[in-house]
Amino acid sequence: MSQLAPAAGDVGAQPRAAHALRYLLRWETGLAIVVIGIGVLGTSISSGFFSSGNIFYLGLNSGEIAIMALPMTLIIISGEIDLSVASMLGMSSAILGVLWSHGWPMPAIFVVIAIVGVLAGTLNAVLVTRLGLPSLAVTIGTLALYRGIALILLGPSTISNFPARYTSVGINPLLNTDLSWSAGIFIVLAVTFGVVLHATPFGRSIYAMGASPEAALFAGIRVRRVKTILFIVSGLVCSFAGVLYTFRLATAVQDNGLGLELDVVAIALVGGVSIFGGKGTIVGVVLAVLAVAGIQNALFLSNFNQEATGLVIGGLLLLSVFVPNLAFLSARARRRLAGTRRAVPGGAP
Amino acid sequence: MSAVVAPPEPRGTRADVRSRRLTERVFRARESGIVAVLVLFVAVTAAIQPRFLDSSNIQFVLVNTTVFALLALGETMVVVSRNVDLSVGSVLGLSAYVSASLFGSVHGISVMVVFLVGIAIGLVCGAANGLMVAAGRVPSLVVTLATLYVIRGIDILHVGGGEVVASTLPSSFTNIPLYTVLGIPYIAIAVAVVVGVGAYYMRSFRSGRELYAIGSNPEAARLAGIRVGRRVFTAFAVSGAIAGLAGVLWAAQYQTIDSSAGTGYELQVIAAVVVGGVAIFGGSGSAVGAALGALLLNTINSALNVLGISSLWVEAIAGFLLLLAISLDRVISVRLATALRSLRARGGA
Numbered sequence: 284m285s286q287l288a289p290a291a292g293d294v295g296a297q298p299r300a301a302h303a304l305r306y307l308l309r310w311e312t313g314l315a316i317v318v319i320g321i322g323v324l325g326t327s328i329s330s331g332f333f334s335s336g337n338i339f340y341l342g343l344n345s346g347e348i349a350i351m352a353l354p355m356t357l358i359i360i361s362g363e364i365d366l367s368v369a370s371m372l373g374m375s376s377a378i379l380g381v382l383w384s385h386g387w388p389m390p391a392i393f394v395v396i397a398i399v400g401v402l403a404g405t406l407n408a409v410l411v412t413r414l415g416l417p418s419l420a421v422t423i424g425t426l427a428l429y430r431g432i433a434l435i436l437l438g439p440s441t442i443s444n445f446p447a448r449y450t451s452v453g454i455n456p457l458l459n460t461d462l463s464w465s466a467g468i469f470i471v472l473a474v475t476f477g478v479v480l481h482a483t484p485f486g487r488s489i490y491a492m493g494a495s496p497e498a499a500l501f502a503g504i505r506v507r508r509v510k511t512i513l514f515i516v517s518g519l520v521c522s523f524a525g526v527l528y529t530f531r532l533a534t535a536v537q538d539n540g541l542g543l544e545l546d547v548v549a550i551a552l553v554g555g556v557s558i559f560g561g562k563g564t565i566v567g568v569v570l571a572v573l574a575v576a577g578i579q580n581a582l583f584l585s586n587f588n589q590e591a592t593g594l595v596i597g598g599l600l601l602l603s604v605f606v607p608n609l610a611f612l613s614a615r616a617r618r619r620l621a622g623t624r625r626a627v628p629g630g631a632p
Numbered sequence: 633m634s635a636v637v638a639p640p641e642p643r644g645t646r647a648d649v650r651s652r653r654l655t656e657r658v659f660r661a662r663e664s665g666i667v668a669v670l671v672l673f674v675a676v677t678a679a680i681q682p683r684f685l686d687s688s689n690i691q692f693v694l695v696n697t698t699v700f701a702l703l704a705l706g707e708t709m710v711v712v713s714r715n716v717d718l719s720v721g722s723v724l725g726l727s728a729y730v731s732a733s734l735f736g737s738v739h740g741i742s743v744m745v746v747f748l749v750g751i752a753i754g755l756v757c758g759a760a761n762g763l764m765v766a767a768g769r770v771p772s773l774v775v776t777l778a779t780l781y782v783i784r785g786i787d788i789l790h791v792g793g794g795e796v797v798a799s800t801l802p803s804s805f806t807n808i809p810l811y812t813v814l815g816i817p818y819i820a821i822a823v824a825v826v827v828g829v830g831a832y833y834m835r836s837f838r839s840g841r842e843l844y845a846i847g848s849n850p851e852a853a854r855l856a857g858i859r860v861g862r863r864v865f866t867a868f869a870v871s872g873a874i875a876g877l878a879g880v881l882w883a884a885q886y887q888t889i890d891s892s893a894g895t896g897y898e899l900q901v902i903a904a905v906v907v908g909g910v911a912i913f914g915g916s917g918s919a920v921g922a923a924l925g926a927l928l929l930n931t932i933n934s935a936l937n938v939l940g941i942s943s944l945w946v947e948a949i950a951g952f953l954l955l956l957a958i959s960l961d962r963v964i965s966v967r968l969a970t971a972l973r974s975l976r977a978r979g980g981a
Contacts, residue, residue: 291869334876366899410955412961414959414962415962416958416959416962417912417913417958419716419912420902420906420912420954420958421955421958423902423903423906423954424898424903424906424951424952424954424955424958425951425955426899426951427899427903427947427948427950427951427954428947428948428951428952428955429951430947430948430951431945431946431947431948431950431951431952432948433948434944434945434947435944435945435948436947438944450859455938526638542895542896545718545777545780545781548777549777549778549781552774552777558771558773558774559771571647587788588788588792589786590788590891591788591789592785593781593782593784593788594781594782594784594785594786594789595785596778596781597777597778597779597781597782597785598778598782600774600777600778600783601764601775601778603774604768604770604771604774604775604778605768605770608769608770610769611769612769
């Protein structure tokens with residue numbers, strides 16, 4: 284917005300200009316610029332930034348978080364949240380370890396894990412949609428419950444004698460590419476989730492219920508059914524991420540993926556998904572994955588304290604809420620300075 | 633009561649009184665319910681294993697609860713106003729390290745000064761949260777998720793690979809959790825008093841009541857002339873200061889402090905608060921209930937330990953209890969609403 288424009292008087296011209304500006308100033312556009320900037324920064328730090336080895340590790344290290352961020356995006360857009368994702372990953376990892384150590388064949392284990400993932404998602408869904416409990420509280424409860432089940436199953440033991448055929452997902456890239464298996468799977472899932480969210484009635488209904496659950500209900504959208512499906516998909520996808528995680532590290536321990544839930548939520552929010560629901564795109568979340576993974580990798584190459592890279596996630600998160608708010612905040616500040624205290628239309632986006 | 637035209641005065645009043653009495657009874661039942669579960673748990677455990685009531689074990693449980701009860705008090709203030717503070721664990725960690733390291737760097741520093749420094753660190757962090765939430769008009773979940781990362785990152789950069797070890801701490805500091813009166817640790821009594829004062833403030837002071845009003849309906853609170861921004865800011869600042877205080881106590885208890893102190897506490901504290909009957913979307917609940925929730929979770933932890941049930945079960949049971957608590961709450965509130973409606977119908981007839 285032009286600094287020269289007076290505080291009042293530009294009301295008539297505003298809608299059309301604001302419309303064009305909004306497209307230019309979409310959060311996704313900004314994120315894309317950030318991602319390009321990180322690429323430039325990365326190559327200036329180390330010439331190996333875009334080397335095939337580095338791209339492989341970049342995908343490898345962020346694969347599971349990125350995969351879990353996809354169902355999380357849909358759930359947050361629908362107006363709910365799922366904090367149990369990392370615990371479902373841990374539970375799936377524990378089941379994999381225990382059943383393998385008891386000599387089960389891998390295909391049977393995968394079936395069990397898929398079923399448990401569906402059940403875990405169903406429990407979340409039932410408590411949220413049938414009992415009408417807030418998902419924030421429910422999934423903090425199941426976060427503890429599912430992690431607790433992983434603890435009970437595995438105890439302090441570590442299981443790591445998985446066959447090399449499977450653990451190679453942590454060593455070998457996808458055929459003829461620089462991508463890790465998890466990165467490849469993420470791309471396929473991202474396209475799938477993107478199509479479902481943006482190009483199907485099901486996806487549109489997710490936005491509708493996130494924007495206004497009551498209006499969605501009155502419009503004939505089966506809100507509870509859609510949310511149930513979303514939670515179950517989240518359970519299934521997180522279980523799958525647990526299998527990938529276990530094979531990548533070639534170990535099943537009870538604290539696999541501990542605390543990742545907040546990373547997953549943070550990535551979705553950095554991607555421009557509104558915590559209040561009803562807003563967000565898969566493109567934004569994919570860009571957020573690239574930005575966060577890229578920054579972490581660049582910092583790693585520059586010998587920055589690896590544990591402190593959370594600073595970057597936090598900083599991006601703050602940017603993601605404050606930058607879209609800037610126009611509103613500066614307008615309010617100007618109004619304050621001008622001394623005309625009119626009601627603010629709209630409020631925070 | 634909406635469009636009903638003035639029912640006969642005495643009848644309406646009587647129904648009001650009766651419904652208020654019912655409401656009060658249920659609210660009281662909420663805290664007495666936790667106490668009942670607590671007593672039951674202690675009784676059963678003590679019957680099986682009398683060692684559970686050893687004074688050393690009681691002291692252990694009470695001292696362990698102090699940190700969580702304090703954090704629960706601050707979190708209650710924030711949650712009641714329909715916000716959430718996810719940064720408490722990181723604030724605790726930063727305060728614990730910085731304050732305890734003062735003993736090594738400033739010779740002969742008094743314990744009181746160290747406590748003040750810890751509180752000041754927490755206050756600054758909390759004020760930053762409050763400023764961003766209240767003035768920036770951004771959702772507290774996002775802001776405090778970001779500061780969770782940022783404050784932890786600052787902590788990690790500051791600490792580096794180092795740690796504070798017990799030998800650098802004066803005995804006047806490390807003995808704080810050990811002083812007892814009649815077998816009850818001083819520190820537990822002090823925290824109980826602080827929680828009691830906090831609960832009394834929220835229940836009986838105007839600015840405390842206003843937090844509930846904001847949490848019940850922020851828009852209505854604003855229209856009623858409540859300074860929403862100021863109250864929310866204060867709640868976050870107090871929550872931060874309390875987390876800072878809890879950090880110093882944590883340091884006195886554990887005596888070895890590195891950059892991971894308090895990691896993951898945020899969700900445990902919210903679990904305690906929710907178990908203690910504070911509604912996650914604001915407007916109801918008390919700090920006493922929240923502190924009792926923290927005591928209950930710690931007691932269960934210790935009971936399972938004493939009973940020889942593997943500590944592996946603790947987390948799953950805590951998660952199950954949380955789900956049970958919110959589900960029961962829901963059932964009770966639905967019953968209550970039905971009861972009130974029938975009372976009203978009779979009162980208006």
